[in-house]
Amino acid sequence: MNFFRHRHAARPGLPVIAVLIAVSGCSSADDHASVAVPSPGAKATELCRNLDEALPGTLDGHSREDPEPRSALTAGWGSPATAIILRCGVERPAKMTDPKVADGDDPTAVGGAVNGVDWLMEKRDDGSTRLTTALRRAYVEVTVPEGADVSGVLVGLAASVKKAIPEGIAF
Numbered sequence: 001m002n003f004f005r006h007r008h009a010a011r012p013g014l015p016v017i018a019v020l021i022a023v024s025g026c027s028s029a030d031d032h033a034s035v036a037v038p039s040p041g042a043k044a045t046e047l048c049r050n051l052d053e054a055l056p057g058t059l060d061g062h063s064r065e066d067p068e069p070r071s072a073l074t075a076g077w078g079s080p081a082t083a084i085i086l087r088c089g090v091e092r093p094a095k096m097t098d099p100k101v102a103d104g105d106d107p108t109a110v111g112g113a114v115n116g117v118d119w120l121m122e123k124r125d126d127g128s129t130r131l132t133t134a135l136r137r138a139y140v141e142v143t144v145p146e147g148a149d150v151s152g153v154l155v156g157l158a159a160s161v162k163k164a165i166p167e168g169i170a171f
Contacts, residue, residue, distance in 0.1 A: 033080040035067040040089030043171045044138040048073045048088035051140065051164035059084055060152045082145045084153055090141045092170060093132050096120050114151065115158035121150070136165040 040048065052072040057064050062078035067085060075086040100106040101120070109122045111134065118134040127146030131154065132139055140161060144150050 033065075033067040033076050033083040033085060034069075035074050035076070035085050035087065037069060037071045038073050038087050038089040038091075040073070040138060041171050044089045045073070047138045047165050048140075051088050051138075051160060054160040054164045055086070056156055056160060059156045060149050078145075082148070084145070084148060085143045086157070087141045088138060088165075090132065090139045092139055093120060093122070093130075093141075095122060096132065096134060114154040115162075117154070117158045117161045119154060133161060133165065135167055135169075136161065137168045137170055138165050139170050140165060 038048075049072045052075060055064070055075050059077040062084060065076050065078060065080075065083065067074050067076045067080075067083065073088050077084045095101050095106065095109045098106060098109070101109045101111065104110070107123075109120060111118065111120050113119065117136075120132045120134055122130045122132075124130055124143075129144045129146075129150050131142045131144065131150070133141075140157075142153060142157065144153050
């Protein structure tokens with residue numbers, strides 16, 4: 001058996017190498033949503049890291065596909081165009097202290113609880129829904145695209161939020 005002949009025959013030709021280089025040059029960021037990473041203080045960051053470890057691998061039937069840039073403060077489920085995006089350590093939303101919301105006079109925002117976690121739910125102009133935890137030591141924001149099952153998302157996240165983010169006033 002001529003070892004060198006077989007080894008030479010197994011080498012890919014120049015066109016194959018060119019295709020492999022072109023494909024490997026594609027950024028993996030193309031396959032993930034992009035999101036701004038929050039910058040909370042040290043205590044909230046630690047809670048958010050705990051949440052990242054407790055989050056489910058699947059949410060509302062979608063596999064976890066974290067957004068770019070990768071961070072323990074963000075998570076995502078589903079394809080980039082219709083991803084459910086979680087950001088931990090965000091600022092308190094202005095509507096959380098708006099008396100219109102508390103009185104039920106704001107049609108774009110409402111408060112409620114799901115499985116022991118309080119949320120502010122805000123309908124956005126693009127049809128998505130932004131949900132932010134209330135009465136927790138760190139604010140967790142979840143953006144759910146139009147047409148997704150908001151209640152299923154909240155049920156799917158409740159155990160993780162309760163485990164990782166204690167009740168109380170945010171840092």
